[in-house]
Amino acid sequence: MIHSTALIDPAARLADDVEVGPFTVIGPDVEVGAGSRIGPHVVIKGPTVLGERTRVFQFASVGEDCQDKKYAGEPTRLVMGDDNVIREGATLHRGTVQDRGETTIGSRNLFMAYVHVGHDCVIGNDCILANQVTLAGHVHLGDFVILGGLSAIHQFCHFGAHAMAGGGSIITKDTPAYVMINGNPAQVHGLNLVGLRRRGFSNEALRALGEAYKLVYRQGLTVAQALTEIRARFSLPETEAFATSIEASTRGIVR
Structure with missing residues (x-):
């Protein structure tokens, strides 16, 4: 052989x-x-x-x-x-x-x-x-990450579990768990809902992650304020993983 x-x-x-x-x-x-x-x-x-x-x-x-x-x-x-x-x-x-x-x-x-x-x-x-x-x-990648062709990640960046980057993305900041990003520079485009459903995430978890996502990206809060709100409202392991992936960022998160 x-x-x-x-x-x-x-x-x-x-x-x-x-x-x-x-x-x-x-x-x-x-x-x-x-x-x-x-x-x-x-x-x-x-x-x-x-x-x-x-x-x-x-x-x-x-x-x-x-x-x-x-x-x-x-x-x-x-x-x-x-x-x-x-x-x-x-x-x-x-x-x-x-x-x-x-x-x-x-x-x-x-x-x-x-x-x-x-x-x-x-x-x-x-x-x-x-x-x-x-x-x-x-570079650190979590579990179940998908990176589209020709995408590139800058040194020391963290890319969260179950997150996805579209082809050709240039990623210079940390990517929270569960989100989709795309572009140069990469920008966030919502949760990776298709991937999460395929992996069996419950409807309860998906609803909670949707609300947590809005707190970070849609409500005009600072990151610290958003994390406080997420932990006050939710006690699911999925939302905690989302918050932890943001909290651990040292390069700032993709917006």
């Missing part, structure tokens, strides 16, 4: 059933979990951990040295969970010692063609990054 032209360092640790295509290069300190399939012309550099059933398509570069000019060869890491799909030409970089020293990616994520994940990013579970999405260093 390992092609004769693949170059695999003896220090790499691959599960017994891992498939590796022709002309792929896997370096030392790389661990690949069971059931994974690595396509042709892939480069994986360590320290990197790929979980079970990872699928990597041709010409992807996984675990490469980051592009931060401060990087001086330190042994930083890329760690990914299970069932991730990395499509053609995607580039996923390791961390830096100036941050966590690790780029961390959860499970069941889809990285479409030519996606770039910069150093020290933290990505949750079940995210979809469409073609040519670019994450600068230190």
Whole structure:
């Protein structure tokens, strides 16, 4: 299941059933979990951990040295969970010692063609990054995030769970959970109601989130006033997650 032209360092640790295509290069300190399939012309550099059933398509570069000019060869890491799909030409970089020293990616994520994940990013579970999405260093994505093709996120930005960005969005501020944004610069366009309904959010939660959204974006309140009102009116975990994602912002939220 390992092609004769693949170059695999003896220090790499691959599960017994891992498939590796022709002309792929896997370096030392790389661990690949069971059931994974690595396509042709892939480069994986360590320290990197790929979980079970990872699928990597041709010409992807996984675990490469980051592009931060401060990087001086330190042994930083890329760690990914299970069932991730990395499509053609995607580039996923390791961390830096100036941050966590690790780029961390959860499970069941889809990285479409030519996606770039910069150093020290933290990505949750079940995210979809469409073609040519670019994450600068230190970006955090929550669970179930969807980023449209050609969208880009500025370094240190946080993008909340279940939020969605339309194609070509330029995102320079933090995005609260559950909202939809689009444009350059990105602006908010309501809640991601279609996505929330598909994921089984209750009508009660959707109504409460709608009211909470209006408090932040429609009532002319300051962020602090809106958060106080949300917590006074609602006690649902969904509204608290919405408020917390706003409260945690250090770059200001998308408006």
